[in-house]
Amino acid sequence: MISDLKGLHEKIYETVKQIPFGKVASYGQIANIVGCTPRMVGFALASLKNNKVPWHRVINSKGTISLKEFEAMETQRLFLEREGVEFNKNGKVDFKKFGWNGDS
DNA sequence: CGGTTGACGTGGA
């Protein structure tokens, strides 16, 4: 359960913050939890400027990183690998093993 | 107040 909605962004932030260490969630998953469209999830994280939110644990449904800047995607991948998340040769994450069930 | 934007998702080819 999340605090009262002050803004969709904050709600999304709270949800992302609940993602446990070594787990990853898709934008659609977050969108489903907060009850908004996946677009907003990405938009919210894009606006993210504070490092309190583990945005690196959020990826698209394909299990890949969709960041525009190559730098950013590299950073995210390194962060996930550091947390124990394995990347395939295609650069995809196995949701079967690292997918967040929504249970913190 | 209106148009544009955007870290996506899904369906179809």
Added chain:
DNA sequence: GTCCACGCCAACC
């Protein structure tokens, strides 16, 4: 399996 087009809806200008 991959790639392309359309749709979603709040935030931003």
